[in-house]
Amino acid sequence: MKSKPRANNDPLIYLYGISAKNPEVKITGSIHGKSAVETLQDSELTAWFSRVPEKEFGENLASNMENLEWLSAASVSHQRTVSQISDAVTLLPARFGTVFNSEESLLQHMRAEKKKLSDTLTRIEGTEEWGIKLFLNPSPPASPIEAVSGRDYLRAKAMVQVKKRTELDPDVVEFARELQAIAADSAPAGKVSSGQSNLEWQASFLVRKKDRPKWDQMLKRYATRWADRREIQCTGPWPPYSFV
């Protein structure tokens, strides 16, 4: 297929994801201002996208990604849009910032990777992603650090902190195994929030919707067991970003 040369000001195609079905869905908002969410169907696959300005999402995308203000707003818009589509249909979410020259180039890609895309769609059908984080409750040390000087105190304190970071509590290992036993799949969590204070452990899980009651029950059991020691933070359901 020959592709037409594109004019400089033609909008680009910003991809949210790919689904098998193409239901009528009302989506509020999009990645960019007033751009609508559109669909494009090719045999058994449907692409969900918006037309976005070339300058912001092409030429300047890399520098915009390094601008926290732009990145924050765009990633929230991306998540809101992808989440709405995911509510209506099993969706393979595209990586944030996936942009095509034209509908034609998007179609060529869908055709070239049709088998892989269809297989992944089958795998994630009926599942959703959940993020789990464990935060240690800040608590005073069991025995006060005995130190004769400020310097000794800081050294002793540093040793306590180092111990915390290198050894994962066996309780947490057991917890992670129980989560894995219920979940369809698991993945390391993203690194953006790895600097959060008192964050002890985090991971992402792909959970079958039918297993939600078991999943919730297990989390509640641990929340009760760990009442004084740590907080379980569970976010979701997310589109299965980490499992495609």
Add this chain to the structure above:
Amino acid sequence: MTTLTTQTKAEAILAPAHSGEEEASLLDILDHVLNAGIVLHGSLVISVAGVDLIYLGLNAILTSVETAMKHIEQHSVSS
């Protein structure tokens, strides 16, 4: 006190934040949205933005306060 925060919708964490929760929510979104999702490879893709650098940048910002504190502590220990 242990709280189990189970959001029924990812959307719920986008609601106006209470004090201290806003940062974590944005972090969660970035964690799930960046460096995840399918990548369609090929020459016709103009760009799949490179987010590895962004990760480093964000992480640096978020841990900078902590690092600065440690630096001050170490400095006072060695002086």
